[in-house]
Amino acid sequence: xxxxxxxxxxxxxxxxxxxxxxxxxxxxxxxxxxxxxxxxxxxxxxxxxxxxxxxxxxxxxxxxxxxxxxxxxxxxxxxxxxxxxxxxxxxxxxxxxxxxxxxxxxxxxxxxxxxxxxxxxxxxxxxxxxxxxxxxxxxxxxxxxxxxxxxxxxxxxxxxxxxxxxxxxxxxxxxxxxxxxxxxxxxxxxxxxx
Amino acid sequence: xxxxxxxxxxxxxxxxxxxxxxxxxxxxxxxxxxxxxxxxxxxxxxxxxxxxxxxxxxxxxxxxxxxxxxxxxxxxxxxxxxxxxxxxxxxxxxxxxxxxxxxxxxxxxxxxxxxxxxxxxxxxxxxxxxxxxxxxxxxxxxxxx
Numbered sequence: 470x471x472x473x474x475x476x477x478x479x480x481x482x483x484x485x486x487x488x489x490x491x492x493x494x495x496x497x498x499x500x501x502x503x504x505x506x507x508x509x510x511x512x513x514x515x516x517x518x519x520x521x522x523x524x525x526x527x528x529x530x531x532x533x534x535x536x537x538x539x540x541x542x543x544x545x546x547x548x549x550x551x552x553x554x555x556x557x558x559x560x561x562x563x564x565x566x567x568x569x570x571x572x573x574x575x576x577x578x579x580x581x582x583x584x585x586x587x588x589x590x591x592x593x594x595x596x597x598x599x600x601x602x603x604x605x606x607x608x609x610x611x612x613x614x615x616x617x618x619x620x621x622x623x624x625x626x627x628x629x630x631x632x633x634x635x636x637x638x639x640x641x642x643x644x645x646x647x648x649x650x651x652x653x654x655x656x657x658x659x660x661x662x663x
Numbered sequence: 664x665x666x667x668x669x670x671x672x673x674x675x676x677x678x679x680x681x682x683x684x685x686x687x688x689x690x691x692x693x694x695x696x697x698x699x700x701x702x703x704x705x706x707x708x709x710x711x712x713x714x715x716x717x718x719x720x721x722x723x724x725x726x727x728x729x730x731x732x733x734x735x736x737x738x739x740x741x742x743x744x745x746x747x748x749x750x751x752x753x754x755x756x757x758x759x760x761x762x763x764x765x766x767x768x769x770x771x772x773x774x775x776x777x778x779x780x781x782x783x784x785x786x787x788x789x790x791x792x793x794x795x796x797x798x799x800x801x802x803x804x805x806x807x808x
Contacts, residue, residue, distance in 0.1 A: 512702035513689075513733035518670055519745045525670065530746050530808050538749045539736035543729045546704040589719050591709070592728045596753035627720035660719045 480585040480631060484578050484619050493573040494566040496642065497609045498548050498559050501536055506604070509540045531602050538599035541639055541649045545610050566611060578616050578633060579657075587631055587657035595653040601646055608642030617652075630658025672744030675775070675782040675807040684742045684770030684786055689734065691764050696724055703729035713762075725759035731790075735801045738768050738788055746808050750783065754801035764792040766799075773802075782807045 499505065510520050518525040519535055526534040536544060551559070567573050582588075603610070618634040632654050639649040689695075700711050705727045708715040716724045731754055740747050760766050770788035777783065783806055790799040 508702045509733065510702075512699050512730060513737045515733060515737035515740070517737070517740045517745045525745070531748075537733065537736050539732040539752055540729075542732060543703040543705075546729075549704070549706065589709075592756065594753070594755050595728065596751065597732075598751050599749055602748065 480582065480587070481619055481621065483581055483585075484616070487574075487576055487578055488616055488618065490576075491570075491573055491613050491615045492576050493570075494563055494611050494613045495545075496559060496563045496566060496611045497545055498551055498555065500609050500642075501544055501603060501605055501607055503534060503605055505544065506534070506536045506540065509537065509543055531604075533604055533606065535602040535604040538602065538649070539597070541597065541599070541603075541610075542651070545612050545639065573613070576614070576616055576635075578619070582631065582633065582657045586659050589627075589660050590655055590657045591627075593632055593654045593656040595651055597649060597651040599649050601648045603641055603646075603648045606643065607646070607648075610648075611640045611642060611645075612637055614638075625656065625658065628658045628660050630656050632656055670745045672746040672808060673742075675784070678772060678775060678784060678807075680772050680775050682772045684738060684768075684772070684788060686770070687734070687738050687741065687768045689766045689768075691726060691760055691762055691766065693762060696726065696762060699726055699730045703727060703733070705729055721759060721761070723759075723761040723763070725761045728756070731756070731799055731801070734766075734768075734790075735788055735803060738770060739786060739803050739805050742770075743784070743805055743807065748806045749803060750781070750806045751804035752801065753803075754799055756799050758792075758795045758798040760790065760792050760798055764794065766790045766792055 506520050519529050519531055520537055523534055614635050614637040616635045620632040622629055622631055634654050637651045640647050696711060710724055710727045713724050735752060736749050739749060768788055768790055770786055772784050773787045774785035783804055786803040786805060788801045789797050792798050
């Protein structure tokens, strides 16, 4: 691959104007369902009956089947394939959520980091606060993010990279309840070829 | 059959700082990583494409972030009981847990306290594998009823 020409300003300077602005709300295509919960629980082989057993869950303090709080990130992951008409509908639903807020802007930070050659990414660390249980009956999930910090370039064991910190807020579609808040540090790096 | 009598949640009053969190052993097979992709919806090739992983500096394909979320949450509620609610989770991935590795957890209660009317426990859970100690280290806050 041809070496890209070095841009005039540093990556850190290029991203600075885009820090600390909430991006627009996104909404998941699908509702939180028992099936999605079960498939998630299969991964780490989590048999907690409040995720699996309606009768047990009903008698628990949650009063219903809930999703593992820690599944929030998976439950809001982009789907693998969606027909065009449903993609348009989901985009329209998200646009309606953002109609009241004209200041929300889609963060260009990931596109910028690719331009600067930080093309491979891995999660270096994250902290999530689970503010309330969620589960089937809460509809789809809404989320919005902002980037809060970008580090200087650092040398790590896989190459040279930058650490990008962002905050994401999660809400339920039904009742608009705030259910979680995450802070993620993503490492984006130039891969070192042997 | 009702499961209602088979699961009990720990009593916060009886937990002490320093108490051990029951260890979980989890070997990582190709199947583990396939179920991981399917269940967490993460198609990033570093977790399922061995050539991609190796050409990007990784030892091999490895479990993803959401796998750790699932495993740490499971370790916590396996130990504390089904009505424990995970309030906070943070972890550092110091080294990957790759295909063929076996993860073994070590954990304990680091703090017991009440805050905003909630009965809380802070847990620290480490995952070791056969190559690396402390490959992943997590801090959790668990709320008991």
